[in-house]
Amino acid sequence: MSEQKKVTRIGVLSSGGDAPGMNAAIRAVVRTGLYHGLEMFGIMRGYSGMIEDDIVEMESRSVANIIQRGGTVLKTARSKEFFQPEGRKKAYANLKKRGINGLVIVGGDGSFRGALKFSQEFDIPCIGLPGTIDKDIAGTDFTIGFDTAVNTAVEAIDKIRDTADAHDRLFIIEVMGRDAGYIALHSGIATGAEHILIPERKTDIEYVISSLQEKEKRKKLVNMIVVAEGDDFGGAEEVNKIIKERIPAADTRICILGHIQRGGSPTCLDRLVASRMGYHAVESLMKGRYNVMVGVMNNKMCYTPLEKAVKAKQTISDEWMRIVKILSS
Numbered sequence: 001m002s003e004q005k006k007v008t009r010i011g012v013l014s015s016g017g018d019a020p021g022m023n024a025a026i027r028a029v030v031r032t033g034l035y036h037g038l039e040m041f042g043i044m045r046g047y048s049g050m051i052e053d054d055i056v057e058m059e060s061r062s063v064a065n066i067i068q069r070g071g072t073v074l075k076t077a078r079s080k081e082f083f084q085p086e087g088r089k090k091a092y093a094n095l096k097k098r099g100i101n102g103l104v105i106v107g108g109d110g111s112f113r114g115a116l117k118f119s120q121e122f123d124i125p126c127i128g129l130p131g132t133i134d135k136d137i138a139g140t141d142f143t144i145g146f147d148t149a150v151n152t153a154v155e156a157i158d159k160i161r162d163t164a165d166a167h168d169r170l171f172i173i174e175v176m177g178r179d180a181g182y183i184a185l186h187s188g189i190a191t192g193a194e195h196i197l198i199p200e201r202k203t204d205i206e207y208v209i210s211s212l213q214e215k216e217k218r219k220k221l222v223n224m225i226v227v228a229e230g231d232d233f234g235g236a237e238e239v240n241k242i243i244k245e246r247i248p249a250a251d252t253r254i255c256i257l258g259h260i261q262r263g264g265s266p267t268c269l270d271r272l273v274a275s276r277m278g279y280h281a282v283e284s285l286m287k288g289r290y291n292v293m294v295g296v297m298n299n300k301m302c303y304t305p306l307e308k309a310v311k312a313k314q315t316i317s318d319e320w321m322r323i324v325k326i327l328s329s
């Protein structure tokens with residue numbers, strides 16, 4: 001943490017993949033800032049808007065009627081230019097011109113990496129809010145958007161199971177998670193999936209196949225495999241290919257859930273988490289605690305230095321894997 005600076009004008013932006021609840025976080029940041037008499041600015045399209053000077057002043061009504069909406073009213077982007085010194089220089093000039101002396105960034109670890117570099121170079125106090133459906137950021141039990149995404153996946157998988165059951169089929173469902181298996185793990189357990197394949201664990205495909213062969217022998221033909229898109233063995237297509245080769249009698253289908261997991265109205269939990277984090281982001285900036293990510297752990301707010309938040313991922317305990325194995329037998 002740097003020494004305390006008086007923050008009077010705060011810019012808020014969403015960056016990286018959108019996540020349901022980002023709007024609730026933006027609303028909380030803007031309204032808490034206004035409550036304290038600060039001037040609040042919305043930066044459009046993440047760091048791209050900062051570089052291109054696409055910045056708008058926000059009033060209380062600018063964030064009316066958005067808490068229930070998915071996506072982000074500030075739009076979002078993954079800016080390559082911001083990772084170049086020249087891009088960050090332009091961004092800083094635009095903030096300086098408006099007197100913006102504090103930033104709240106709602107995004108994932110890539111967005112925090114940008115914030116960290118920026119705050120080191122230009123000494124702008126930054127606060128990160130974990131906004132990602134992947135839940136792959138250390139220092140928080142919740143990320144904004146995860147609960148909604150995982151509930152969307154659960155709803156979809158339940159529906160697919162009806163068809164699997166009606167036709168005695170084996171379904172392979174691919175969920176999002178390029179580097180993280182939380183959506184697969186949680187939605188898989190919640191829907192009673194027979195196998196869950198995640199990037200955090202090396203996939204033992206031989207075990208999956210022998211278990212399916214054994215189930216086939218005892219006429220258990222309805223099986224659900226939930227695979228994270230970033231699994232080391234591959235996604236739904238690859239898993240399906242090998243199953244068809246090794247168990248030709250299996251009636252298999254695949255379903256890739258894709259971006260439906262990113263959109264939609266946030267759940268109550270995501271709205272609450274986002275509101276709480278947004279409120280604490282501003283309080284924290286005002287108290288001089290910055291260059292941290294605001295998280296919630298064991299129902300307490302916690303503040304992880306951005307350096308740590310970008311380095312560590314959440315880990316998946318062996319206990320979870322044991323639960324999957326025991327409950328799916």
Ligand code: F6P
Nearest residue numbers: 017108132133134176177178262
């Ligand atoms: O990080 C969130 C996420 O949805 C990942 O799970 C996924 O791999 C990625 O974003 C997809 O990004 P895009 O929308 O740019 O294709």
